Amino acid sequence: MQFKTVTTEDNTITVVDDTYNEAMHSLSGAYQEALYMHVIPSKVLTKRGQVYVLDIGFGLGYNVLALCVEALKQNHTVFYAIISLEKNTDILSAMEYVYFHDERDTIYDLLKRSARGETVITDYFSHSVLYGDARQLLSHLPANYFDAVFHDPFSPAKNPELWTVDFFKKLYSLCNDECIVTTYSAAMHIRTAMKQAGFIVGKGPEVGRKKEGTIATKKNIQIEPLDDSYWLYLKTNPKAVPFTDPTLCETPEEIRKGRKLHMAAFKKGLQAP
Numbered sequence: 001m002q003f004k005t006v007t008t009e010d011n012t013i014t015v016v017d018d019t020y021n022e023a024m025h026s027l028s029g030a031y032q033e034a035l036y037m038h039v040i041p042s043k044v045l046t047k048r049g050q051v052y053v054l055d056i057g058f059g060l061g062y063n064v065l066a067l068c069v070e071a072l073k074q075n076h077t078v079f080y081a082i083i084s085l086e087k088n089t090d091i092l093s094a095m096e097y098v099y100f101h102d103e104r105d106t107i108y109d110l111l112k113r114s115a116r117g118e119t120v121i122t123d124y125f126s127h128s129v130l131y132g133d134a135r136q137l138l139s140h141l142p143a144n145y146f147d148a149v150f151h152d153p154f155s156p157a158k159n160p161e162l163w164t165v166d167f168f169k170k171l172y173s174l175c176n177d178e179c180i181v182t183t184y185s186a187a188m189h190i191r192t193a194m195k196q197a198g199f200i201v202g203k204g205p206e207v208g209r210k211k212e213g214t215i216a217t218k219k220n221i222q223i224e225p226l227d228d229s230y231w232l233y234l235k236t237n238p239k240a241v242p243f244t245d246p247t248l249c250e251t252p253e254e255i256r257k258g259r260k261l262h263m264a265a266f267k268k269g270l271q272a273p
């Protein structure tokens with residue numbers, strides 16, 4: 001697998017994965033996206049004690065890095081137990097392209113060790129990377145457990161398997177009541193998938209040139225939910241028809257094809273999203 005490096009507008013590096021032909025981060029700022037789209041909206045920095053974080057799509061590890069950099073500023077009063085899921089072991093070589101020329105490099109070296117298979121444990125965080133398809137890996141994780149989920153696959157069009165109703169249902173079962181899920185897509189079919197999985201869904205922040213993201217939770221105390229008029233509008237819009245993957249092992253092509261069929265049925269008035 002080939003990676004092309006790109007320096008983004010906050011001077012941090014991202015890579016373009018040639019399988020997806022997509023950059024791993026927003027070109028308006030890779031590290032900025034990690035901090036402002038995931039770490040801060042997840043509210044993990046306001047928690048106390050032991051905090052459990054699930055990071056889906058480890059990639060270059062920026063979401064975990066941004067969390068650890070901020071956590072270090074808390075003088076070790078909180079301990080973050082972080083698990084990342086990643087299917088591509090080639091990210092190990094992509095991480096070698098990354099440097100910051102500041103204090104982030106020290107933490108990043110630790111993350112490279114966890115990417116190589118070590119469970120890294122410090123005074124204020126632990127981190128391990130589980131390799132495989134996140135759809136199957138979720139079955140090995142405890143229910144009602146996580147305080148935050150950074151949901152960060154490639155785009156829904158290219159990587160639909162991690163954006164289905166069925167994947168979000170599985171994810172729902174792993175979240176505790178206070179958990180916040182952060183993701184960068186605000187697409188109607190993604191928000192519908194999250195809602196159908198049981199989540200309460202709200203707007204996430206706008207970061208750089210990316211339009212608003214989405215946040216989701218189980219209990220209506222953490223976020224401001226999207227209002228009824230939004231959901232009513234979606235009921236009439238075929239673009240809100242979500243991806244499904246009942247066996248959690250369909251190929252991206254099968255998932256895209258399934259959605260097309262559901263959209264066609266919706267247009268004929270046979271099925272609501």
Ligand SMILES: C[S@@+](CC[C@H](N)C(=O)[O-])C[C@H]1O[C@@H](n2cnc3c(N)ncnc32)[C@H](O)[C@@H]1O
Binds near residue numbers: 132
């Ligand atoms: C946008 S990149 C993630 C960027 C990363 N969060 C960061 O902070 O650098 C998406 C990642 O999801 C991974 N991925 C895609 N499909 C996956 C799957 N089914 N299971 C696990 N990881 C997957 C890709 O290999 C890629 O590394």
